[in-house]
Amino acid sequence: MFVLVRDNAPFYRVKRGQKTPDIERELNIPAIEAREGSVLKEDGYVLRRIRPFETYESLAAEYGVPAEQLKRVNGGKILHPARKIFIPLL
DSSP states (O other): OOOOOOOSSSEEEOOTTOOHHHHHHHHTSOOTTOOTTOEEETTTEEEEEOOTTOOHHHHHHHHTOOHHHHHHHTTTOOOOTTOEEEEEOO
16 A cells, blocks of 8 residues: 655645545545545645546536536636546535
8 A cells, every 4th residue: 555645745646555535534635536646636626637528517427516616616728638627525
């Protein structure tokens, strides 16, 4: 199992073997199904890469966040594959 290394950066990458409850305890934020390779922002956001055919609405349904909130957090950027966006964790 890998250990979450904290430094002064506001971002944390989820390592192989880390479990969601461990991440939640360490960062003191809800980490809804944090996946290996996800990047968590300390103030409760996850940085996620867009896959083909994903929309704000499909991401909203997947993460349980309103689509309008996703658009607002990301400045209304047009989504295309490989773009990275922030998703707020509720």
